[in-house]
Amino acid sequence: MILIRPATPADVATILGFVRDLAAFEREPDAVTATAPMLAEALFGASPAAEAVIAEREGEPVGFALFFHNFSTWTGRRGVYLEDLYVTPAARGAGVGTALLRHLAGIAVDRGCARFEWSVLDWNADAIAFYRAMGAVGQEEWTVQRVSGAALHRLAAR
Structure with missing residues (x-):
């Protein structure tokens, strides 16, 4: 049986381990700069930036999902954005x-x-096929845009 439960501060090391495993799977093993204190603050601090749930089987963590709310001006309502899912x-x-x-x-x-x-x-392809089977529809006309690192600092320069 699979149990899904809210993450607690005691899960931070497990979550960070899953994040590192996910980064390795996604061919970016050295890209994770998050630390346990950073995740603890982001998930359980005074102003949480995200939430996480842990999947357990026979009492052992076997996966997690980290998510947060976004907002759609077109619908006037919040949404849930899944940042990471790892099994x-x-x-x-x-x-x-x-x-x-x-x-x-x-x-x-x-x-x-x-x-x-x-x-x-x-x-x-395996994940995409899995998501399609769950009813997800690809947003092919949209592309993700990102500014980070030095480019972010340059853009922010006043």
Whole structure:
């Protein structure tokens, strides 16, 4: 049986480990600069930036999802944005990813959100097929734009 529960401060090290595993899977093993104190503050500090849930099987963490609210001016309502979803290799194919997505969809519905969305790497055909089977529709006409690092500082220069 798969249990999905809200993350607690005691889960921060597990979450960071899953984030590092996800980065390695996504071919960016050295890209994670987050630390346990940073995640603890972001998830459980005075003004949380995000929320996380842990998937457990037989009492052991086997995956997680980290999400936050966004907002649609077109609908006038919040949405749920899934930042990260990770399932350990040993637990893949056992319904953990499905349970996590269903749980987050339930949060979106319970909170009156207009939509639930996320990004996926274009080369991750298995994930894309899984998401399509769950009812997700690719937004092919939209592309993600990002400014970070030195470019962010240059853009912010006044």
